[in-house]
Amino acid sequence: MxxxxxxxxxxxxxxxxxxxxxxxxxxxxxxxxxxxxxxxxxxxxxxxxxxxxxxxxxxxxxxxxxxxxxxxxxxxxxxxxxxxxxxxxxxxxxxxxxxxxxxxxxxxxxxxxxQTERPKAKARKKKIIRQPVFEKGDCLTFKLENGNYGGAVVLEAIKDTEYGHNLIATTRINQANKPTKKDFENASVLLINYGNWDNKEMIQWYLPIRHKKIANQIETVDNMEVQIEYDINDSMDGFVADFDIWIVQVADQQFESEKTKPLLNNNRTIKEVTKKKKWQFWK
Incomplete structure (x- = not known):
């Protein structure tokens, strides 16, 4: 109910x-x-x-x-x-x-x-068509609470829709120097196991409803090739509207948690979520 x-x-x-x-x-x-x-x-x-x-x-x-x-x-x-x-x-x-x-x-x-007749019918609203704030393949960096740089990769950009969705994979980048394209290509997807989370993979659809308040804290470092096409209608990934909370703060909390609660090394790599698998043939 x-x-x-x-x-x-x-x-x-x-x-x-x-x-x-x-x-x-x-x-x-x-x-x-x-x-x-x-x-x-x-x-x-x-x-x-x-x-x-x-x-x-x-x-x-x-x-x-x-x-x-x-x-x-x-x-x-x-x-x-x-x-x-x-x-x-x-x-x-x-x-x-x-x-x-x-x-x-x-x-x-x-x-x-x-049982009371309404004076007039509700007018149809014209939908506003929006574009995503990031391009597919964008490598995003931002400052973490510990002073290091964190990172995320944009796996998809759904254009000409009501919301302008981006599918974003938060990475395990946590380093003193600003990450390069190579760092993103070699990174793993962030898993979280703090609190009640049980190794949740942080790949989420981002709705930039409140993006303006965080936009100046995010830098696009480079752009990488994403060969996989992600369909929002077939996706099981969650939807979030706050980049600072669900990407930046989540990374902060996970890295802090790992000081006392180690994480099993079973993360997918960024290569796995961006590159199509090649067919292999054996004799």
Whole structure:
């Protein structure tokens, strides 16, 4: 369920469905087509008695904002609320009584809003197309807390998208002299094992939402060839928006941790994540 409060929108499912609805809406899809797509693709949630109400609440609110609230959906939501079915879910999940009371008030306000016609449909937003801040193959350096230089390599640059993603591999570079292209080519990918991390490889998609505050602390030393093409849609790597926290500070914390907690030497090299494997033939 992933609830963080009794408000209608205060849970992961509602937030995800509502956000995806308007992503598709802003892409130009029709409300009926969006609704069908979301229903078809979220059958697991719809069949989950603890979470299905949040799905229908989000879909109904999104349709209402577009002035295209389906009557069948409105009746479904109305029944969920008026029969107390949603409050029963909260009780079964052992929510505190004070939160259940707040939820009840929020449900009633929500239903009243749905039954009131919105003055005009929500306008579609024109998406801003952004470019990544780094080029594929860029070798980036920055100062670490210990006064040494750290480094990262840009494995991919996704252009002409809403966010401008870069896939960045943080390296184990930790040296007094500014790293050269050769240093990057011979480096290994940083693994972290401090705290609760269990040898996590630090390759992440970077969204430069707050890049301006850190831009002057990053220097592009050189550019290296990256033969591998990385597809963001097929990637299991995480997404981060703070270069200073998820790249610089993480490297700082790992190197500090290794003073007392050694790291097993099983890192992939930068060559392994940039070069295509050559076929080998044996007789």
């Amino acid at each position: 992933g609830a963080w409060g009794p408000a209608i929108s205060s849970n992961d499912t509602y937030a995800d469905i509502y956000s995806e609805f308007f992503d598709l809406y802003n892409d130009g899809l029709e409300v009926t087509d969006i609704s069908k797509k979301l229903i078809d693709e979220n059958q697991d949630t719809i069949n989950d008695t603890d979470d299905c109400n949040n799905f229908w609440f989000a879909l109904a609110k999104a349709q209402w904002e577009c002035r295209q609230l389906d009557e069948t959906l409105l009746n479904r939501v109305k029944e969920i609320i008026e029969t107390g079915a949603d409050l029963e879910v909260w009780r079964n999940l052992e929510a505190e009584e004070k939160d259940i009371k707040k939820r009840k008030v929020n449900l009633e306000k929500y239903l009243t809003a749905l």
